[in-house]
Amino acid sequence: MRLHDVATTSAAVAETSARSAKIALLAERLRTATPEEVAVAVHYLSGELPQRQIGVGWATLRELPAPADDSGGSNSSDGSDGSASTAGLEVAEVDRILEEIGKTTGAGSQARRRDLLTALFARATAEEQAFLRRLLTGELRQGALDGVMADAVAKAADVPAAEVRRAAMFGGDLAAAAQTALRAGVPGLREVGLVVGRPIQPMLAGTAEDVPTALAKASPAALEWKLDGIRVQIHRDGDRVQVFTRSLDDITERLPEAVALARSLQVTSAVLDGEALALAADGRPRPFQETASRTGSRRDVERMREQIPLTVFLFDLLHLDGRDLVDLPSRERSDLLASIAPPAAVAPRLVTDDADAAEAFAKDALDRGHEGVVVKSLDALYSAGRRGSGWLKVKPVHTLDLVVLAAEWGHGRRRGWLSNLHLAARDPETGGFVMLGKTFKGMTDELLTWQTERLRALQTSADDFAVHVRPELVVEVAFDGVQRSSRYPGGVTLRFARVVRYREDKRAEDADTIDAVRAIGQGQEQA
Numbered sequence: 001m002r003l004h005d006v007a008t009t010s011a012a013v014a015e016t017s018a019r020s021a022k023i024a025l026l027a028e029r030l031r032t033a034t035p036e037e038v039a040v041a042v043h044y045l046s047g048e049l050p051q052r053q054i055g056v057g058w059a060t061l062r063e064l065p066a067p068a069d070d071s072g073g074s075n076s077s078d079g080s081d082g083s084a085s086t087a088g089l090e091v092a093e094v095d096r097i098l099e100e101i102g103k104t105t106g107a108g109s110q111a112r113r114r115d116l117l118t119a120l121f122a123r124a125t126a127e128e129q130a131f132l133r134r135l136l137t138g139e140l141r142q143g144a145l146d147g148v149m150a151d152a153v154a155k156a157a158d159v160p161a162a163e164v165r166r167a168a169m170f171g172g173d174l175a176a177a178a179q180t181a182l183r184a185g186v187p188g189l190r191e192v193g194l195v196v197g198r199p200i201q202p203m204l205a206g207t208a209e210d211v212p213t214a215l216a217k218a219s220p221a222a223l224e225w226k227l228d229g230i231r232v233q234i235h236r237d238g239d240r241v242q243v244f245t246r247s248l249d250d251i252t253e254r255l256p257e258a259v260a261l262a263r264s265l266q267v268t269s270a271v272l273d274g275e276a277l278a279l280a281a282d283g284r285p286r287p288f289q290e291t292a293s294r295t296g297s298r299r300d301v302e303r304m305r306e307q308i309p310l311t312v313f314l315f316d317l318l319h320l321d322g323r324d325l326v327d328l329p330s331r332e333r334s335d336l337l338a339s340i341a342p343p344a345a346v347a348p349r350l351v352t353d354d355a356d357a358a359e360a361f362a363k364d365a366l367d368r369g370h371e372g373v374v375v376k377s378l379d380a381l382y383s384a385g386r387r388g389s390g391w392l393k394v395k396p397v398h399t400l401d402l403v404v405l406a407a408e409w410g411h412g413r414r415r416g417w418l419s420n421l422h423l424a425a426r427d428p429e430t431g432g433f434v435m436l437g438k439t440f441k442g443m444t445d446e447l448l449t450w451q452t453e454r455l456r457a458l459q460t461s462a463d464d465f466a467v468h469v470r471p472e473l474v475v476e477v478a479f480d481g482v483q484r485s486s487r488y489p490g491g492v493t494l495r496f497a498r499v500v501r502y503r504e505d506k507r508a509e510d511a512d513t514i515d516a517v518r519a520i521g522q523g524q525e526q527a
Contacts, residue, residue, distance in 0.1 A: 001032060001033050001034070001037045001090065001091045001094075001486040002088055002089070002090060002091070003007050003043060003088065003089040003090065003091055003094055003124070003128045003131065003132075004045050004088050004089075004125060004128055005029065005032070006041060006045060006091060006125070006126050006131070007128055007130070007131035009026065009028075009029040009045065010044075010045060010131060011127075013025050013026060013045070014114055017429065017430060019148060019429065020089060022148050022152070023057055023148060023152045023155055024046065024152075024155070024386070025153045025497050026045055026148070026149065026152035027152045027153075027155035027156040028046065028069065028156075029041065030045075030152060030153060030156040030178065030182070031182075033091075033182075033209045033360070033493075035179055035182060035183045035305050037091050037092055037174075038178050039175035039178060039179050039183055039415055040091050040092065040094075040095045040175070041091060041452040041502040042149060042174060042175040042178045042516060043154065043175050044091070044368070045137060045149065045428075046133060046149050046174075047134075047135065047138075047431070048135075048138075049098065049135065049136070050095065050099075050175065051099060051102045053102070054098055054099075054101050054102030054136075054206065055102060055113060055521050056101065056113065056117060056136050056142050059462075060113070060114065060117065061117075061133055061136065061137065062325075064117065064118060064121040064129075065118060065121055065129075065131050066128035067121075067124060068122060068123050068124060068125055069090070070487050079430060080498075081151050081439065086148040086419055088123070088124070088125055088128065089120070089123055089124055089128055089256030092171050092243055094120065094132075097116055097119075097120050098120075100116060100118060101113045101116050106117070111427070112287070112355065115122065116193060117310070118167050120132075123229065126230065127245045130414050131243065136234070137460070137470055138470045138471070138472055138508075139273050144149055147428075148431075149174060150164045150165050150174060150177075151164075152169060152379075153174070153177065153178040153181055153182075154181070156178075156408065157178075157181035157182045157183075157185060159189065160184055160186070160187050161183050163181075163186055163189045163190065164177050164178070164181055164189065166189070166192075167180060167181070167189040167190075167192040169199070169200055169201060169326075169384040170192050170193050170194045170195070171192050172198055172199050172200050172228070172248060177192065179245045180192060182282045183462045188462045192325065193324060193491065194271065194319055194324045195257055196235050196236070196237040196242070196269050196270075196271060196316065196319060197237055197242055197247045198235075198237050198348060198397060199233050199235070199242075199244040199248045200233070200249070200271075201320070201384045202231055202233060202246050202273060202384065202385050203273075203316075203382050203384055203386065203388065203390070203391060204387035204391070205374055205387065205391035205392060205393040205514060206388055206389055206391065206392050206393070206516075207392065207393055207394075207512075207519075207520070208392040208393070208394050209394075209520070210394060211223075211355065211358045211359050211362050211373065211375065211394050212355050212359075213360075214375035214391045214392040214394050215353065215355060215358055215375060217375075217390060218375050218376065218380075218390070218391075218392055218520070219353045219377075219393060220351070220353050220377075220378040221351070221352070221353065221375050221376055221378060222330070222331075222350065222351045222352075222374060222375075222376050223332065223349065223350045223351075223358055223362065223370075223374070223375055223376075223399065224315055224347045224348065224349045224360050224374050225347055225348050225350070225365045225369040225370045225373060226365065226370055226372040226373050226374050226376075226393055226394070226395060227275040227277055227283070227285070227313055227347065227371070228277060228285050228288050228291075228370065228371050229247065229275040229276050229278075229288070229310075229313075229369060230245065230246075230276050230277065230291055230292070230295045230505055231246040231273075231274075231275055231277065231505075232244070232245065232251075232258055232272065232273075232274050232312065232399050233246075233263050233271065233272070233273055233274075234257065234258050234261075234270075234271070234273075234312075234314075235270075235271050236262040236263070236265070236267065236270045236272075237266065237268075238269070238271045239263065241258075241259045242261045242497065243255045243258045243400065244511060245295075245505060246505065246506070246510070247505070247507060249400075251295060252347035253298070253301060253312065254294075254295055254296075254297065254298065254301055255276060255300075255312075256298075256301065256305060257276070257305070257309070257310045257312055258274075258276060258310075258312050261312050261314075261345055264342075265340050266322060266340065267321055267340055268319050268321050268322075268324060269307070269319065269320070269321055270317065270319060270321070270340070271318040271319035272314050272317055272318070272337075272341075273312050273314070273315060273316035273317070273318060274312055274314040274316070274347070275311075275312070275313050275315070275347070276291070276295065276310045276311070276312045276313075276473065277291045277310065278291045278308050278309065278310055278311070279309075279311050279355070280293060283368065284368060285369050286308070286371035289310070289499055289501065290318050291310065292504065292505065293308070294310060295310070295505075296504070297514025303457040306472075312345065313345065313346065313347040314337060314345055314346050314347065315337075315346070315347040315349075316330075316333055316334075316337065316338075316382065316520050317333050317334075317336050317397040318333075318339040320336055320340070323381070326381065326382040326384065327382075329375060329378060329380065329381065330376055330379065330380045330381075330382075330390075331351075331378040331379070332351070333382070336357075338439065348365075358373075358375075361373065366396060371393075371395050371430075372393065372394050372396060373393075373394050373399055374391055374392065374393050374394075374512060375391070375392045375393075375394060376390065376391050376392075377389070377390050377391075379403065398478065398479050398480070398481070398482075398520060399476050399477060399478045399479050399500060400425070400476070400477055400494075400512045400516070401474050401476055401477075401478070401503055401506060401510065401511045401512050402423040402424060402436065402474070402475055402476075402477050402511055402512065403423070403424050403425075403426065403433050403471045403472075403473065403474055403475075403508045404421050404423065404424075404437060404455065404469060404471070404473045404475055405422040405423070405424050405433060405468065405469065405471055405493045406420065406421075406422040406424065406466050406467060406468040406469060407419065407420060407421050407451070407452075407455050407466060407467055407469070408420035408422075408438075408465060408466040409464075409465065409466065409467075410440070410448070414440075416452075417448040417449065417451070417452045417461070418448075418452040418455050418456070418467055419440045419443070419448060420438050420439070421439055421440070421441040421475065421499070422435060422436060422438055422466075423435070423436050423437055423438065423475070423477060423497065423522050424436060424511075424513055425441065425490065425511065425513055425514040425516070426508070426509070426512065426513045426514070427513070427514055428514075428515065433471055433508075433511075434488075434514040435489060435491055436488060436489050436490060436492065436493055436494055436497075436514075436517065437485075437488060437492075437493040437494050437497060437499075439497040439498055439499060441496075441497070441498035441499065442472060442478070442498035442499035442500065447499070447502075451502075452479060454468050454473065454502075455467055456471070458470045458472055458473060472505070472507075472508055473502065473504075473508075474502070474503040474504075474506040474508060474510065474511055475492060475497060475500075475502050476500040476501050476502070476503050477500060477502070477504065478497070478498050479495055479496055479497040480495045480520075481494075481495040481496075481520075482494060482495070482517055482518070482520045483495055483521070484521070490514045490518070492514075492517055492518060492521050494517075
């Protein structure tokens with residue numbers, strides 16, 4: 001498969017807003033891929049690298065060769081009549097070269113990576129170069145999100161979309177599920193199961209305005225503390241324990257507390273879902289930044305553990321001693337979790353359909369310094385990677401996880417710092433971002449310093465007024481409400497928005513959607 005064909009499809013997908021049309025275009029392209037090519041094609045058409053990061057950024061891409069001429073002539077294959085052009089790249093070779101670039105380390109590695117990249121771009125046509133630049137800088141967002149791509153894979157392989165999603169859930173990789181679907185159909189997809197040691201996408205919570213509203217949607221339900229920590233998925237197979245983040249990164253060596261907890265359980269194998277956070281001596285949560293610094297540090301783990309010990313709270317069980325549990329209702333998974341884990345290691349929980357009891361539980365969680373509660377339907381299955389009404393988070397202060405698109409230079413005492421943030425919600429249909437407004441509130445001098453350095457590293461363009469950045473950085477923003485606005489493309493903006501913290505544990509794909517923002521606004525209008 002030529003990279004040109006992938007780039008052409010990507011452009012066509014970006015030009016249509018209709019979900020069905022996007023699916024048809026993607027499916028048509030995937031049908032032309034070989035089993036060896038399809039996984040890479042899925043990644044590229046989803047706007048991502050299979051390698052995730054290869055150490056190539058905007059600075060590296062500033063000075064690269066002109067595009068190859070794909071019309072024949074000097075690039076002809078025999079060097080004489082110009083009848084066959086060698087310009088253009090194959091998907092498989094691009095993936096192989098990018099893999100080599102990512103693995104190049106040590107003395108002279110920077111020059112070697114640049115040489116490999118220069119040689120690659122020298123053979124690429126103008127269209128291919130433009131596609132590669134956007135792919136390498138994370139700006140290739142044409143609306144081929146996981147849901148759209150899963151449907152496209154299903155259409156290309158002529159299998160039910162539910163079978164593709166299930167295989168992707170258990171395999172932790174939609175690209176691998178696409179390979180299986182096109183190679184072996186439904187029988188092959190059904191052979192894919194949960195494997196202890198291979199993380200799956202975590203189930204996510206929707207948002208409810210208040211506890212009564214959540215109970216109305218999820219009753220009968222259980223309420224659990226909404227903990228302000230790092231989501232962890234813990235896999236144990238015999239003595240082997242692995243700990244993964246919500247983005248499926250392995251942080252086992254950084255979380256000895258989670259490893260110790262898993263090994264203390266009287267089980268042979270298990271997959272557990274939970275939250276790790278730093279607590280003060282009185283049991284109240286310490287600032288999130290302390291938890292983040294602890295789980296983000298690869299150095300001096302023991303010293304960091306002494307300074308910032310972590311507590312792990314478990315709230316779900318996905319596998320136990322050879323049996324997968326994701327298709328069991330929440331009440332059964334919770335009972336099994338309680339049977340193997342000590343009470344102190346399980347997130348505090350109340351099962352009720354009584355609004356007064358639920359409100360009292362939520363108030364107690366807040367009084368203890370936690371964010372609020374999560375209301376979980378007792379009938380909910382574990383919907384990996386999905387955000388729906390099975391789990392609903394309720395927090396007294398509205399917060400959203402938004403993506404930073406740009407930042408304006410500060411004035412007065414903030415001169416020299418990037419201060420006023422341009423905030424955007426994710427558009428689930430197009431894969432792009434919808435600007436909601438700006439804020440410069442809630443920032444300390446320390447945060448401004450960090451923010452300026454981080455945003456400059458993500459810079460795509462700049463002028464005397466602002467710096468525009470790759471849409472990668474997620475920031476949690478508190479606000480007082482949503483109001484209608486003709487100034488911004490989504491038709492809404494946030495009232496009194498202020499920065500709570502940056503969420504480096506989340507990707508742009510994890511940000512809240514414009515639909516969620518509008519739903520909050522509609523709820524306020526109806527109240």
